[in-house]
Amino acid sequence: KPLLNEAVLAGNIIPLKALSEFFPADREPMRLAYEQSLSFVSYMVEEYGLESILRVLEAFKEGNAWEEAVSSAVGISFLDLEDKWRNHLRKKLTWFTYLVNNLYQILFFLAAVASIIGFVRAYARKRAYMREQEEEEGIGQ
Helix, strand or coil: CCCHHEEEEEEECHHHHHHHHHHCCHHHHHHHHHHHHHHHHHHHHHHHHHHHHHHHHHHHCCCCCCCHHHHHHHHHHHHHHHHHHHHHHHHHHHHHHHHHHHHHHHHHHHHHHHHHHHHHHHHHHHHHHHHHHHHHHHHHH
């Protein structure tokens, strides 16, 4: 399941500057880092065209640092671009879209809760019936 959506809703996106210095080694944070990286590159292509990525690669080739390469490729500061990307993610992902994307898990959870409630109710009825039977047998003797 996508971790980026959960991170956006919870406000737990890893700062891109941190990712450029150290990529997480643990499984979940690493998956989130990869999802964020893909999302950021996709956003750049969507907003600034494929040429922006080619300009970033050219700047890398010239020896520029990550933030400088991205800033020169799109014409705004790296922090401003990251803010625009984060805002784009927030606008794109609402609680409704999150619920729709996780509908299967939500329905499964609700079915499990309904099953437990049904079991408890059936068990309580059975115990009540057994008590009635015992009382009737006690009265009939």
